[in-house]
Amino acid sequence: MEVRSHRVVIETGRHRITGSLALPPHGYRSRLSDFLNSGEVDFITLTDAHVELLDGGAATERADYLSVSRAQVVIAMPAPETPAAPETPEPPETPEPPETPEPPETPATPQPPEPPADQLP
Secondary structure (H helix, E strand, O other): OOOEEEEEEEEEOEEEEEEEEEEEOOOOOOHHHHHOOOOOOOOEEEEEEEEEEEOOOOOOOEEEEEEEHHHHEEEEEEEEOOOOOOOOOOOOOOOOOOOOOOOOOOOOOOOOOOHHHHHOO
């Protein structure tokens, strides 16, 4: 049976679990909601999973494979395309100072020509 890997976020009462769920590419149970609502599965199997405590306790743990009891799921949703990074506000752009026009060039004062060497005192 052909399957596609779909990244999901599942929250239980104590954990947030992000992992890959194998779903059919189309048809019956191809959507996350269909999969969760089918009475055929009691456990949700995830691969490449990251588990974090909701109370902010220990660091995130990683598991190649884990199963979550469907009865423990409080929230389930598709995962964002990229892992969410903590948002850091970008510093406000400082406006560039206006360009100061260069002063116009003053024409050079013409110098009188030097007298020929035979006319020097």
